[in-house]
Amino acid sequence: MSELIVTIAGILAIMLIARWFWFSAPQATRAESRQPIDILVQDGAYLPAAIEVPAGQAVTLRFTRRDATPCAEKVLFGDLGVSADLPLGKPQTVSLGPLPAGTHEFTCQMGMYRGRLIASP
């Protein structure tokens, strides 16, 4: 009996993990018209981690890194070919130019901290 309960609990846990991490995404925060858009790098995450921006318009982000782990020291926009060093505690502006419509991911150098810019037409 206990085996059955543990097995069912295990299957449910696996489904939950897969659903939460792979099949759902954080709610996008609509960017205010004011730029730069502030992003805090803290406790292993970008806050906010999903930002909606209008496609075709220049986007400027301002990262403030409060996370001392070296993982957080760079931010990369892989598909845009942009990267920037994030000094600890000092705001760093990253200008991206007009974004093509679609989702543009930004990550730390190791791809662990993840954020998304959703450029919608």
Next chain:
Amino acid sequence: MNQSRPIHLAVDGLRCAGCVNTVETALRALPGVTAASVNFADRSAMVSGTVEPAALIAAVAKAGYQAREAIDETDDGGQQAAAEQAHYRTLLHKSWFALGVAALALAVGFPAMLGGTMPHWLMQWGSPALALLTLAVMLYSGPQFFVGAWKSLRNHNATMDTLIAVGLGAAWGYSVAVTSAPQWFPAGTAEPFWDVIAVVTGLVVLGQALEMRARGRTSEAVKRLIGLKPKTARVVRDGQEIDVALAEVHVDDILRVRPGEKIAVDGVIIDGHSSIDESMLTGEPMPLEKTVGDEVAGGTINKSGSFLFRATRVGRDTALSRIVDMVKQAQGAKPAIGRLADVIAAYFVPTVLIIAVVAFVVWFDFGPAPRLNFAMVAAVAVLVIACPCALGLATPMSVMVGVGKAAEHGILIRNGDALQQAGKLTAVVLDKTGTVTQGRPAVTAVVTVPGWEENAVLKLAASLETGSEHPLAEAVIDAARSRALELAPAEGFQAVAGHGVHGSVEGRHVRLGNYKFMQDHGIDCEALQARAEQLAQQAETPMFLAVDGKFAGIVAVADPVKPDSQAAIDKLKSLGLKVVMLTGDNTATANAVAAGVGIAEVFAEVLPQDKDRKVAELMARGEIVGMVGDGINDAPALARADVGFAIGTGTDVAIESADITLMSGSLHGVANAIAISRATVRNIKQNLFGAFIYNSLGIPIAAGLLYPLFGMLLNPMIAGAAMAMSSVTVVSNAGRLRWFRP
């Protein structure tokens, strides 16, 4: 404060242009402030006057905003290093505390492990005390795991923190449960994991500290480049030489540099001369002699004389600043080889969570007694052994060191792909002029047909060339000037790319160009044909001159081969590369130059617009081609090649134009770039291989795959130690690249 100097403040809380006014007004109202301007774009304020920064900060605070003194850019490194050092020390303290508790937990369990009996008081109070101590470990040494895991979880993200937090949390919860209600658990399963919690936390935090230490060293190259900037400059204002902060130097300022001093910004010498050590930018060890009209670069060192120069580029526009930016940018880029690891890293952590659940269920359902305990051990071991960091770090660490290493040798690599591609090249195409040769041709002979004087031919050629920008034109004009010939203006000047030039000089139609140019216009050059061939075989370029449709003579120009071209070409060949020379020059001259430096394959008489086609032809033959040129007329070929190398000389280098820029004019840079690229890619492969093998062996072993065969199950403490060391190993391996000598 007696001296008036601008104070740079960083201002937080500015939301609109209105805020700018408020802050400016507040600052200007202070006694002693002579000027204050607030920059909304970068949230900063520049204040001049005789007032203490603290008073300014207080005034801004009173106006409802926050200000602090902005740190000068050159101090960035120091500030960052201090913050990192503080973090490193904190991590060490956290680690020692956790390991201290671990030692205690192991000591408590030791008698039982040896089959002895514990004193009654220890049995009664030992576990509750350890429950509290390990809670303290998690709260003091490891809260970052839990906070990080929670924040990423809310963002549907999973990181290393998630694995550690779930592992530690499950182990602690289980241990508390078996301690407080052992009767609920089957006999023999009620074993707490206090030692595991403390050891894993302590080792993982220690690993992070060691990793941080090792990482600091991987970015040394950029720190060294930033460190080249002097903090002050000596500016001549109103006839007085005064020392000012670097930020206060403006374009067109006149600066004085004394022997042994660093040059502050980029500029042009207007008085005096000196030898200047540019090795920090170009990798070129020999100091260069510079005099009035020559360019100097910020960050380089004035060796002997004193001189005045006019600033042409300051702040972020200097060559040094642009190099630092470019190196930083390239260090963040990833070559294609690392992208697979990225994709895996994105799926890695949730997959490990799932494996841990599967391991738990399988051990619980099918494992030997005590099942629950085995299931916990396997699941926790899986969680703590998995190391996404090693996987994620494998590429960026090596790229960081590799790009930095290249910069130390005066090689600027634009992006990760160029770094990777350079190592794969099978053929290198060298542009002749300015790449293999010095690019400063000189007239070596003037030969005339009967009836023409040497000086008359040279005068007509030079007069016509005054309108041309071709490198050979300069040689002809210089030769005429050195013979004190008076040049006449040219009218209706026209250049035919790859052929020659024509126009009217003193009412006569003059045509100067290669043999083909003459042939195309039906001009008979037979009279000096043999002499022209002889000149070409001596690596001299014959230029034919015709006046009013009649052949008049030859002006021969030679461009000496750079002294180190031969050695560099030998080095390229020893790296297994096919070396090809490409030039617009005539075949005989090109062959003569090529033979002199040991190049077997030559594309001669190639028009500028056809250079990229030649590169494409080579690529079609299956070669992976690197094109080396001076970045001006070679631009299409540089862009076409798999890797374009722009060869510059010092400061006037076209930094923006190619995949790889060689700051020194030497071809050795190409061989060095390829060698560094190969070493970096090899290092990335070692790291990736190590990280993949580590995870793909470690996780199944932790899950208990060896148990059915050898009765072996991994202790989570060993798993934690392995995980802590794996990323340190990757970073240290990347650090080895620092010792690479191309």
